[in-house]
Amino acid sequence: MLLTAVALLFLAFFLVLPLAAVFIQAFEKGAGYFLKSVLEPDALSAIRLTLLTVAIVVPANVVFGVAAAWAIAKFSFRGKSILTTLIDLPFAVSPVIAGLVYVLVFGAQGWFGPWLIAHNVRIIFAVPGIVLATAFVTFPFVARELIPLMQAQGTDEECSAVALGANGWQTFWRVTLPNIRWGLFYGVILCNARAMGEFGAVSVVSGHIRGETNTMPLHVEVLYNDYNIVAAFAVASLLALLALATLAIRTAIEWRTEGSA
Amino acid sequence: MSIEAHGITKAFGAFAALNGVDVNVPKGKLVALLGPSGSGKTTLLRIIAGLEFPDPGSGRVLFHGEDVTDLPAGKRRVGFVFQHYALFRHMTVFENVAFGLRVRRHRDRPSREGIAERVHHLLQLVQLEGLAGRYPSQLSGGQRQRVALARALAVEPKVLLLDEPFGALDARVRKDLRRWLRRFHDEIHITTIFVTHDQEEALEIADQVVIMNQGRVEQVGTPQEVYDRPATPFVYQFLGNVNVLRAPALAVALAQTGHGAEQNPDGLIYVRPHDIELTPHDAGGDGLSAVVRHIHAAGPQARVLLEQIQSREHVEVEISRSELSDLGLKVNDLVRIRLRMAHSFEEDYAI
Ligand SMILES: Nc1ncnc2c1ncn2[C@@H]1O[C@H](COP(=O)(O)OP(=O)(O)OP(=O)(O)O)[C@@H](O)[C@H]1O
Numbered sequence: 001m002l003l004t005a006v007a008l009l010f011l012a013f014f015l016v017l018p019l020a021a022v023f024i025q026a027f028e029k030g031a032g033y034f035l036k037s038v039l040e041p042d043a044l045s046a047i048r049l050t051l052l053t054v055a056i057v058v059p060a061n062v063v064f065g066v067a068a069a070w071a072i073a074k075f076s077f078r079g080k081s082i083l084t085t086l087i088d089l090p091f092a093v094s095p096v097i098a099g100l101v102y103v104l105v106f107g108a109q110g111w112f113g114p115w116l117i118a119h120n121v122r123i124i125f126a127v128p129g130i131v132l133a134t135a136f137v138t139f140p141f142v143a144r145e146l147i148p149l150m151q152a153q154g155t156d157e158e159c160s161a162v163a164l165g166a167n168g169w170q171t172f173w174r175v176t177l178p179n180i181r182w183g184l185f186y187g188v189i190l191c192n193a194r195a196m197g198e199f200g201a202v203s204v205v206s207g208h209i210r211g212e213t214n215t216m217p218l219h220v221e222v223l224y225n226d227y228n229i230v231a232a233f234a235v236a237s238l239l240a241l242l243a244l245a246t247l248a249i250r251t252a253i254e255w256r257t258e259g260s261a
Numbered sequence: 262m263s264i265e266a267h268g269i270t271k272a273f274g275a276f277a278a279l280n281g282v283d284v285n286v287p288k289g290k291l292v293a294l295l296g297p298s299g300s301g302k303t304t305l306l307r308i309i310a311g312l313e314f315p316d317p318g319s320g321r322v323l324f325h326g327e328d329v330t331d332l333p334a335g336k337r338r339v340g341f342v343f344q345h346y347a348l349f350r351h352m353t354v355f356e357n358v359a360f361g362l363r364v365r366r367h368r369d370r371p372s373r374e375g376i377a378e379r380v381h382h383l384l385q386l387v388q389l390e391g392l393a394g395r396y397p398s399q400l401s402g403g404q405r406q407r408v409a410l411a412r413a414l415a416v417e418p419k420v421l422l423l424d425e426p427f428g429a430l431d432a433r434v435r436k437d438l439r440r441w442l443r444r445f446h447d448e449i450h451i452t453t454i455f456v457t458h459d460q461e462e463a464l465e466i467a468d469q470v471v472i473m474n475q476g477r478v479e480q481v482g483t484p485q486e487v488y489d490r491p492a493t494p495f496v497y498q499f500l501g502n503v504n505v506l507r508a509p510a511l512a513v514a515l516a517q518t519g520h521g522a523e524q525n526p527d528g529l530i531y532v533r534p535h536d537i538e539l540t541p542h543d544a545g546g547d548g549l550s551a552v553v554r555h556i557h558a559a560g561p562q563a564r565v566l567l568e569q570i571q572s573r574e575h576v577e578v579e580i581s582r583s584e585l586s587d588l589g590l591k592v593n594d595l596v597r598i599r600l601r602m603a604h605s606f607e608e609d610y611a612i
C-alpha cells in the first residue's frame with residue numbers, strides 16, 4: 001500500500017507533471033500562436049521530414065524484425081547467438097556514437113566520403129543519413145517485441161501446417177503472422193514512436209539545416225536555443241501527443257489480448 | 262500403406278537420439294511405440310513424418326516399399342497429431358480441420374461446398390459436430406485431441422502418426438479415448454503408429470508394440486509376446502511391476518520352474534508379483550520361507566511385501582483379495598513362496 005503510494009507519487013512528479021507542463025507551455029500565448037508555430041514553413045518542413053523518415057524506417061524495420069525474430073525463434077543455426085546480440089547493439093550504444101560512426105563512414109572525410117562526393121551522392125547532412133541513423137537506433141524494437149512471443153509459441157503449429165501440406169509462404173501468412181499480429185502491431189507502434197522522437201544520432205548526421213534537414217526534435221531544439229520557448233513547446237507537444245497515443249494503443253492491445261487469450 | 266524404417270540414426274550435436282533403429286509396420290495395423298521419456302519416440306515419429314531427417318547416409322524410410330527418405334513432410338501424405346495437439350489457436354475448429362484442404366494448389370482444391378462437406382463429415386466421425394465454430398481455447402483436452410485427429414484426417418493421409426495422443430488427459434478420459442481410438446481404427450483401417458510411454462495403453466490397444474530405450478529398439482512383438490516373453494531386462498521391467506532378485510537360494514525355487522536359472526545361479530532373476538504363489542508355512546512343501554512385512558489391500562488386488570528369510574531380499578507379491586482372506590495373513594506371519602514363472606537373462610544384459 002505504502003509502496004503503491006510512493007510509486008504513484010514518483011510517477012506524478014516525474015512523468016505526469018512534466019507532460020502537463022509541455023501542454024501548458026505550448027498554449028501559453030493562446031491557440032492562435034500555437035497554430036502559427038506549428039504551421040510555419042520550417043516547422044512544416046520538419047514535420048514532413050519526420051514523417052518521411054518514419055515512412056521509410058518503420059516498414060524496413062518491420063521486414064527486418066519479423067525476419068530476424070522468425071529465424072531466431074523458429075530455427076537453430078550457427079551464429080544465432082551473435083545475431084541475437086547484434087540486434088541488441090543499438091540499445092547498448094549511445095545514439096550519438098551511432099551518428100558519429102555514420103559520419104566516419106559516409107562523411108566528407110570518411111571512408112566512402114570522397115567516392116560519394118565524386119558521384120554526387122550526399123548521405124551525411126542530408127535525408128539518407130537521417131534515415132540510416134534512425135533505422136539503426138530503432139533496429140531492435142520490432143524484433144525484440146516478437147522474439148519472446150514467437151519462442152513461447154514454439155514451432156508446433158508451423159510443423160502441423162507443413163505436415164498438412166502448406167508451403168513456407170502459406171505457413172507464414174496463415175499460421176505464424178496471425179499468431180503474432182498484436183505483438184507485431186505493438187512493435188510497430190514503439191518503433192514509430194522512437195523513430196519520430198530520435199534526437200542524438202539524427203542530430204549528429206543532420207547538420208541542422210533549417211527547412212531542409214531538421215526533424216521535429218531537432219526543430220524543437222533550434223527554437224529552444226533561439227529563446228522561442230512557446231513555439232518550441234508547441235512542436236514538442238505534438239511529439240508528446242504521439243507518446244500518449246502510443247500508450248493508449250498499448251493499453252488497448254493489452255486489453256484485447258487478455259480478453260482473447 | 263506399410264511403413265518401414267531401416268537403420269535410422271539421428272544425432273543432436275554429440276547426443277545420439279536414435280541409434281540404428283529398424284521398424285516395420287504392416288499395412289492397416291495399429292502399432293504402439295513404447296518407451297520411457299527421452300528414448301527417441303518423438304524423434305523417430307518426426308523422421309517418419311518428414312518433419313526431421315535422419316543423419317545423412319544413415320537410413321531409409323519406406324512407405325509401401327517406396328523410398329520417401331528425401332521427400333518433405335507435405336508430400337508424404339501423413340496425418341500427424343502432435344504431443345500437445347498444436348491446433349491453430351487463431352482459427353475455429355472448422356478452419357483448423359479445413360486447413361489442409363485450403364492450402365492445396367488451386368487445381369487440387371475442393372470447392373467451398375466440398376470443403377464444408379468434408380469438414381462436417383470428419384467432425385461427425387470424431388463426434389464433434391456441434392463445436393465447429395469454437396476456438397481451441399474453448400475446448401476440453403479430449404475435444405482438442407479429436408479436432409487434431411480430424412484435421413490430420415482431412416488430407417486423406419495414407420498413414421496416421423500420433424504422438425502421445427492421450428498424454429495430456431486425465432486417467433478416465435484417457436481410457437475412454439484409447440478404446441475409442443481402437444474402434445475408430447477398426448473402422449477406417451489406416452496404418453497407424455502411436456507413441457506412448459504408458460505400457461498399459463500400448464498393451465491394451467496395439468496390434469504390435471515396439472519398445473524403445475535410449476535410441477534403440479529393444480523388442481518388437483504383439484502385446485502378449487512382449488509381455489510374456491520379454492527379450493531384455495529393460496522390457497521386463499518396463500512392462501509392469503517386477504521383482505529383481507539376486508539370490509542363490511532362489512535357484513532352488515527356480516529349478517522347479519525350469520527357466521534355466523540353474524545354469525546361472527548368480528544372475529538376476531525377474532519375477533512378476535502375480536507369478537508368485539503364497540502358501541501357509543506350516544503346510545510344508547518346498548517353497549522358500551519369508552516373513553510378511555506389509556499388506557496393502559486397497560484396490561482389486563492385494564499387494565503383500567515379504568522379506569525372504571535367508572537372503573533378506575524384499576519380494577512383492579500380488580494375490581487376489583479372496584486369496585488373501587483365505588490365507589488370513591497378518592504382518593510378521595511366516596509364509597512359503599513359490600515362483601510360477603520367472604526369467605533370467607545373461608548377466609551382461611542387466612541394467
Ligand atoms: N531438437 C533437439 N535438439 C537437441 N536434442 C533433442 C532435440 N529433440 C530431441 N532431442 C533429444 O533427443 C532425445 C529423444 O527425444 P524425443 O523427443 O524423441 O524423446 P521422447 O521419447 O519423445 O520423450 P517423451 O516421452 O518425453 O516425449 C532426448 O534426450 C532429447 O533431449
Ligand SMILES: [Mg+2]
Nearest residue numbers: 302303344424
Ligand atoms: Mg515425445
